[in-house]
Amino acid sequence: MATAWVSLLLFGVCVLLLSAPTVSAVSLSVSPNLQQFFSGSSPVSLSCVDDGQTADGWTVKRTRGGLTEDCGAAGSEFSRINSSFCVFGLSTGGNFLCVSSSGEQSDEVSISVSDKDVILKIPALPVMTGSDVTLYCTPKEGERRKSYFIRDDVTLGSGPEGKWNLSKVNRSDEGLYSCYTDIHPRSPQSRLRVRDSSSPRSSAPTPPTPSPSMSVLRLVLHLVVFCPYVACTALALSIFSTSSGNTPFVSMEMSHPAVQDDVTADVTTEHHF
Template sequence: PPVAGVCVLLLSAPTVSAVSLSVGPNLQQFFRGSLVDLSCVDDGQTADGWTVKRTRGGLTEDCGAAPGFGGLLGSYCVVDLSALSETFWCEDSSGQQSDRVSFSVQSDTTGVILEIPALPVRTGSDVILRCRQRNGATVKAYFFIKGSSVGPKPEHIITNITQADEGLYSCSTDESGKSPQSSLRVRDPPKIIHPPPPHCPPPPSTSTNFAPPVETALTCPPCPPPPPHPSSLVVPVVAGLVSGLLLVLVLGGVLFLCSKLKGGGGADLWSCGGDGCLRRSVCLCCESPSCFSTCIICVSTTGGRCGLLMCGNSNQSLQSECFSLVM
């Protein structure tokens, strides 16, 4: 006689941890003799120190250790499903356990099975249900959803799943009959708690009475940068004052030197563009700012022309400019 499918059961273990049982393919219903890969994972990574276990005849068995219970392939336990219903879970040496998963294994007389996830589905995700024959082909079917039916169609898609989509599902075809019922489980994603930014003081208390903390969506605003240390402002201020003082001293010294030498020693002056040029003495005093920046002191040369003695720079372009000022 046909054997009714057994729904997947997710049972809470005595001490449930974050480690979960990974199932591949992630289906609840299988035909007898199908292979399934089981492994223990923690946040998508292999969980070291955990073992896949099952119960059979009231006894607990370890994968790869008990006769007829799977084979180890790396971190995977490869199981040949033969019993009509088997329950599996992960467990470590301290006794912590994952959620338990049971598979519905169909006999040779069952014509179709419903492809439905064995593990809980996260809210907001999508699920595709299909009706599959023993030869592996998917066929058009009527899908029964918590008592109502849709179809016939190749697949039934549930989008943006919520808790309201939980319930019993099955499929049926005209040629191969009806599949067993299986339960679709929906679970909210884990909440992520973000720590407050560092160095932020706690919010001020508004009451002296003790009250349990209340979870809010407020976050601590970014902390303002610390004020600059007073000593960090002294260096640029002092440097500016010293630079200004040196500039005043240099300009004052040049003006004083020029005022002493201008026309000194009874030498003949040759006036060039309003500036004094000593023909036989030492100094040409340039009083305009532009003149100070290019030509500072000139002396007479042969032929009655004023030549360059010192400029702000020794390159040829400045020398030519100095000559042009005193010619």
């Protein structure tokens, strides 16, 4: 009985592994590669890509206010310009991602549209460790000026001409960034995301959004390939063990020699005098 339960448990684990979502290399491409825009700016172009090529069967979706809409939905300014690209007018922002027909998802990209006097130009897509990144504090009107930069509500310092350079970024540079000037209030906050340079995805201006590391992908693929073999082997062994365990035992009874009875009789004889 215990063997049967073990077999069922192994089979269930394998089914769960085989039915788990596949790690996707598809990502959302954003052009221009920025998170903050002034209201009324030129539209932003979005597409789903896989290793730099358009990914078939994937849809760009936007989530805002708890509602999710597909690119090209009727009556929405979140429209499709062809089979590969979507655009949205910069009246409202949201969180954008790519979703496949089977439910796989890419990393999410947050884009905000601001009516404030200043915005922070910060990459929408993750940057690779070891790369150099420049943030720009950009006013709606006029030229850039000396600006103050903030990460996670802590002032990092000031940069001339509205620039803040991050050299050889690492994980510690991740966080929510914003900026302000002597005459402009604080900009909206946006998160800088950093990925290890070993990540399979690129950090170019409009590359795919980084996915989980290749080692994780390989592990999942190996499990998917190896698991059915393990399940079949375990089930076969359990059936064999169960069959062997149910084989009736042969009972053997050996009779004692006659001489043994004589000895016993001699021992138990009583003598009366």
